[in-house]
Amino acid sequence: MRLLLIFTTIGGNVAQASVVPSLSIGGITPDLPLILTVFVALRRGPELGCIVGFFAGFLQDVAGGGLIGVQALTKALAGFAMGLLVGRFWVTSPLVQVPGLVLLTLAEGVGRFLLLQFFHYPVSLGSLLMHVVLPQALYNGFIGAACVAAAEAVEAARRRGWA
């Protein structure tokens, strides 16, 4: 299981750098490591969500060449928060998971912006939300919905195979 999580984290990062740019729409790409973090958190709880989020964000920070630790922190928080929600709210339904992913992307974006304020990030929140965070949140929601549908299909096929 640990090996699978390591592969998921590294694979998500590699895919983000190689495959995801080709999915760009108007310069906006989905945040695959965040989507994977959310799915891990939903299925494995806040601890693993936090750890996977931290490493996924850390790898993104390292690969991106910016301040190392920003995305590690925000994604760790996102993974932890999503993992906590599993016990408190009915988040096993795709109808909740997908909007949850959109909201979490927005929250992660706002969190990242707030953190960057300590380092004198020059762009305004409104512009960032309008041009980056909100479109990416919607895109993440769309990709998340596709992933949920695919996971459901695989699960159904597996159940039929066992029956």
Add this chain to the structure above:
Amino acid sequence: MRSRRFGLLVSVLLVSLLLLTAQVRGGGAGRAGDLVAMVLTPVQSLLVKIHRGAIGLWSSYADWKGVRRDNAALRTEAEQLRVQALQHAETERENVRLRRLLELRQRLPLSTLAGEVVGRESGGWVRALTVNRGRGSGVAQQTPVIVPEGLVGRVVQVRPGASVVQLINDPASTVGAVVQRTRTPGLVEGDAGGVVRFKFMARDGAQVARGDYIVTSGLGSLFPKGLPVGRVVAIEDKGSALFHFAVVAPAVDFARVEEVLLLTGQTNQDMTALFGADG
């Protein structure tokens, strides 16, 4: 459990903040920032290599997909061009046929009606064509039907919008004809096998030879005189029989007839010259 959970979160946050602080503060003092860079540079290099490999792999796949798509598009285009070329060639052939028909129509000294073949019956019992000219166009029974190569047959059935043309190789067809070279008279008949025969009196046998052209005689005023019927390819000598037969290769390839002229008018003129000196 709960404290462990939040302990993990706090640890992770602390590590992140430590990393951030080390980088920012390190810019001034140098040591902490350099340490972070020293530790992370090999990781960064490794990541770059992995990313480069993955990008290369993905680009190859994307290129392959592009080539496949282009290939499919080019195949479709080639198919369309082939169909267009065929249509073009078909139109050109139709043009040639129609031009020849028009030239013949202009040369003929009688009124004609152009028609298109819309049906074919060549099973053996009956050999006929259906043309898209009928009672509405003024077509009458027994109207001769020709093409630029020669005689096709005659109308045996007239319907409101179409006519049935009995071919000269139909088993029931009989056409009065002569050998163009010797003027030997006889009858051109079809048979069940589709062979066209020229039936002539045995006493005239010496006057019919292979290669002779058979044209309509004009007797009986059904067919105008001089319409090409075909060329003698063999003589069937029946010994002492009253009639002998010559096997005739029809001037017209009935299987390929697509447009015809229906001779609606009448003329006494010999039309041999209008179809060429040798029929």
